[in-house]
Amino acid sequence: MKGKTLxxxxxxxFAVYLESEEKSKNTIEKYIRDVRAFSSYMCEAEITKExxxxxxxxxxxxxxxxxxxxxxxxxxxxxxxxxGWADFRVKSIKLQRQIYCPEEKELTKAEYIxxxxxxxxxxxxxxxxxxxxxCATGIRVSELQYITIEAVKRGETIVTLKGKTRTVFxxxxxxxxxxxxxxxxxxxxxxxxxxxxxxPMSRTNIWREMKSLCVxxxxxxxxxxxxxxxxxxxxxxxxxxxxxxxxADILGHSSINTTRIYIITPGNEHRQRMExxxxxx
Numbered sequence: 001m002k003g004k005t006l007x008x009x010x011x012x013x014f015a016v017y018l019e020s021e022e023k024s025k026n027t028i029e030k031y032i033r034d035v036r037a038f039s040s041y042m043c044e045a046e047i048t049k050e051x052x053x054x055x056x057x058x059x060x061x062x063x064x065x066x067x068x069x070x071x072x073x074x075x076x077x078x079x080x081x082x083x084g085w086a087d088f089r090v091k092s093i094k095l096q097r098q099i100y101c102p103e104e105k106e107l108t109k110a111e112y113i114x115x116x117x118x119x120x121x122x123x124x125x126x127x128x129x130x131x132x133x134x135c136a137t138g139i140r141v142s143e144l145q146y147i148t149i150e151a152v153k154r155g156e157t158i159v160t161l162k163g164k165t166r167t168v169f170x171x172x173x174x175x176x177x178x179x180x181x182x183x184x185x186x187x188x189x190x191x192x193x194x195x196x197x198x199x200p201m202s203r204t205n206i207w208r209e210m211k212s213l214c215v216x217x218x219x220x221x222x223x224x225x226x227x228x229x230x231x232x233x234x235x236x237x238x239x240x241x242x243x244x245x246x247x248a249d250i251l252g253h254s255s256i257n258t259t260r261i262y263i264i265t266p267g268n269e270h271r272q273r274m275e276x277x278x279x280x281x
Contacts, residue, residue: 004047004085006039014079022163026142026203034075052076052090066093107228109236111219115210118217127209129181130193130201134226136174138233138251141226143168144193145200152178152192159252166252234262 014035018028041055055076059069070092077089112135119128133139133147143159146168151157156169170178182192193201206226214221230251238247248259 004083005044006035006042006047006079010083011035011039011079014082017082024142024161030071031075031078034072035079037072038076038079047085047088049088049090052080052088056090060093066095069093070095105223107219107223107232109232111217111223112229112232114217114219115213115224118213122213122216124209125181125184126193127213129177130206131210131229132174132177133193134229135233136171137168138230138237139168140230140252141203141206144206145191147178147192149179149182149187149189149192152182161252164252164254166249168250231262234259235265238263 011032015028015032018031023031038055041058042051045051056069056073059072064072073090073092080086080088112131116128116131119125119131130144133144134141137147139146139159140161143161146157146159147170148157152170152175155172155175156167159166159168178192182188187194191200195201195205203226210224210226211221213219214224234247234251237250238244241247244256244259244263247263248256251259251262253259
């Protein structure tokens, strides 16, 4: 199959296509970022199967994780399919199913509690409740917009994302805290987590505020980001219910394989179980 070049026009058309497929804003931004990086690498040269393989090998040589490389390749393969260049697509790197997570990456419940208390000590009520809201509901940071006064009063919110709709429950104690906070901030309707100008908080602002707690809370900054709170919710729920199908529904996952990633426990827990086996005579 003859090689073809990638232009800005085609990348723009790809972005429009992703919107028509109802991909989320963050997903579209990620795909386009990956595609532009590939386009920069190609530097207007003809795209061939060999050139895409070369790019894949370049990513490997730059020591990206296999998961990150597969994510970037998925974006590029999607573009190639859209353009009708399916013959140029490349295979992802085969991954062995991970049986435990690195201890230095997963947030523990004790660390979460320290973060919440530190936010309280710093007088940041909004961040204090934001942390608790994500961790107690399991929602994505992009779904905070659905935590409205009206939803909190009902004790549940309807989240619509990626073409799927699900109900997220808000436990009674969180209801009380959120309504009390809203009254103090004179928020009578709409989203609760807003900026001083009344706009919903951005992912960047939330990430930055969370990072500011790390030193005082004594928590590794590499563990502190919104999605790790969602992981903590998943592991805590599963430790009680042991129902991965129900958890997948709660988290809004289409595949249980995705949910499995969320409930992987730290390696030290596996080590302790192996010690209890007492197979060394």
